[in-house]
């Protein structure tokens with residue numbers, strides 16, 4: 001492992017000690033970040049301790065309850081947690097997207113009010129960006145917020161709002177000027193319990209309903225909930241999307257996803273069988289699996305290279321721009337191969353006759369289709385590479 | 397780009413400057429048009445050697461700088477950009493590695509200083525057929541008068557017309573297909589019974605078919621151990637393959653940049669063709685593949701420097717990734733240039749031809765993918 005220098009290594013002892021005293025062993029390998037129910041018992045304890053320590057958001061400033069660690073120390077903490085199987089219990093959109101954005105653009109009162117509950121994992125946030133008429137072309141959004149003196153009056157509809165049915169708050173892009181597309185958008189925080197907010201869950205192809213349609217009918221939102229200047233929300237909203245993309249493509253999350261579950265070669269040897277040499281019996285499948293595994297390896301090497309380059313003080317590498325597409329392709333290919341390998345068993349939906357892994361794979365496969373759609377679709381990512389990185393012009 | 401040391405950055409920058417000035421694509425074109433007998437310009441290679449590039453993987457005790465494989469890869473990448481022709485891969489990388497890894501002190505003394513200085517060109521003579529397959533080595537080395545007598549032939553030997561020394565894979569026992577029984581020999585090109593004939597491929601480099609007709613060599617000509625040359629050969633070939641991958645990466649990067657320039661300047665339907673999304677997305681795909689390939693190539697070269705046990709996997713991945721990416725980019729280069737890309741006057745054809753030659757050298761993309769799969773338990 002890399003040498004993080006004296007101070008960060010000194011921090012390792014501190015982290016190890018604290019974890020030894022505060023991590024309930026029963027929580028080993030348990031991931032709370034995405035659970036919907038309020039935790040109880042050890043889970044509740046672990047979450048409360050991490051929340052109070054601020055280490056769920058290790059690099060956020062201490063004045064708002066964050067851990068105040070340097071990036072090097074945060075990596076050490078991550079390693080020490082991984083070593084004992086401790087998962088970060090603090091997560092969600094508040095941590096991944098909204099918090100970093102508010103820390104950058106919010107007023108001091110807004111930060112004092114909204115950051116500490118995110119640090120402690122007490123409040124859930126959802127993202128009110130997409131609308132029926134505004135997907136990839138997000139700036140076409142129409143949900144309007146009218147200035148009524150002491151408050152905004154919000155009317156309109158959002159869609160694909162992940163977790164809206166469980167959320168306490170929503171960070172929203174709203175139209176405050178109908179005459180300017182990008183310069184007529186503001187960034188507004190809406191309490192989901194305000195009268196006039198209604199959510200309707202939408203069922204996905206994977207059978208679950210992780211997101212909703214969200215309706216706003218004459219919703220009164222206090223003026224103090226405007227982040228940044230009026231009609232200045234587009235810049236803030238885009239910054240938030242950068243955080244979203246980074247969390248979707250970078251780091252351990254993606255790498256972890258490939259590593260989880262039974263390795264594909266074992267899966268294939270079990271379901272497809274082996275030839276006289278002990279190799280996967282279907283040679284076409286075998287060669288496609290190898291190709292996929294090599295692509296996955298190339299992607300992991302690229303993640304590692306980008307991390308090394310950013311540490312080595314080179315300017316942010318071009319490699320980061322390809323991560324979302326490259327990572328989502330590897331993830332989707334893996335899921336397609338997994339269900340292909342398992343044949344009809346791999347399509348098991350529910351009920352008897354199927355292993356837990358089989359039922360999980362089918363949902364992984366379907367759920368994973370979203371990775372090339374949200375956070376800037378695959379095509380939008382290619383547009384971004386073509387225009388921003390390669391300098392090609394817009395079609396006239 | 398990997399995080400480089402100061403020395404490595406300097407080496408790369410000087411290679412970049414030199415290549416642009418002294419070995420642009422026009423220089424290679426001139427060699428080709430003049431049917432240069434060796435496939436490269438000896439005066440240009442002498443300049444490279446004077447800058448130390450022929451000794452990058454050779455220890456200081458034998459006249460090199462011992463900068464390592466990632467460093468040499470940086471030079472090779474720059475060479476690849478302009479299709480600069482030289483014996484750097486055959487001699488300064490592959491043959492030098494064979495001597496460094498397997499040679500006795502006397503063998504090293506005899507050849508490495510001259511290779512590092514660019515005074516001697518050495519090369520591997522391994523393959524006997526159209527496709528790379530070192531296990532199929534059949535050239536026989538029979539015991540004779542305390543030494544060996546070599547009989548058989550080798551094909552498509554890199555820089556075979558220029559070589560002063562062949563490092564020959566021969567069979568001292570066993571049958572084709574077996575690893576045991578392969579032995580490496582150092583055979584000077586002027587040894588009695590060695591004949592060579594130029595093989596002109598589409599990429600216009602200096603390949604040769606080399607015949608060995610009862611060539612007598614002493615016991616001291618054995619590189620490494622008798623019958624046990626195959627593991628050494630694999631290590632040597634992996635170093636050569638990683639270098640090839642670096643050259644291929646450089647070629648692909650340049651082929652892509654040249655194509656991108658054209659997308660930004662060629663006007664049709666009243667706008668640059670690069671504004672058409674069908675081409676933009678293919679460009680973005682190529683860019684993505686180039687970034688992924690760079691990670692693989694740098695990882696392979698670094699694995700060699702670190703003497704990592706994963707080196708064979710890392711190299712197979714790098715050669716396959718570079719093969720796929722260069723294949724894609726070289727095809728698109730022709731396609732996206734339209735008619736002009738089909739003309740001999742344009743560079744696209746030069747990249748396309750060289751691409752296929754490197755793709756097949758020391759193991760095709762499919763061959764390395766299969767190899768990687770076997771190593772990974774598939």
Ligand SMILES: Cc1cc2nc3c(=O)[nH]c(=O)nc-3n(C[C@H](O)[C@H](O)[C@H](O)COP(=O)(O)OP(=O)(O)OC[C@H]3O[C@@H](n4cnc5c(N)ncnc54)[C@H](O)[C@@H]3O)c2cc1C
Nearest residue numbers: 127128129130135136160161162370373374375377379380
């Ligand atoms: C699981 C999931 C969770 C989500 N969660 C949220 C959330 O919490 N909050 C939120 O606000 N949104 C969320 N979204 C919405 C997501 O951001 C949008 O789906 C996305 O922006 C695409 O918009 P769209 O669905 O309207 O598709 P469209 O934009 O209509 O795209 C349809 C197709 O056209 C292509 N296309 C569009 N424009 C171009 C172009 N210029 N060039 C080439 N091709 C183009 C797209 O790539 C796509 O293939 C979620 C989506 C999913 C799938």
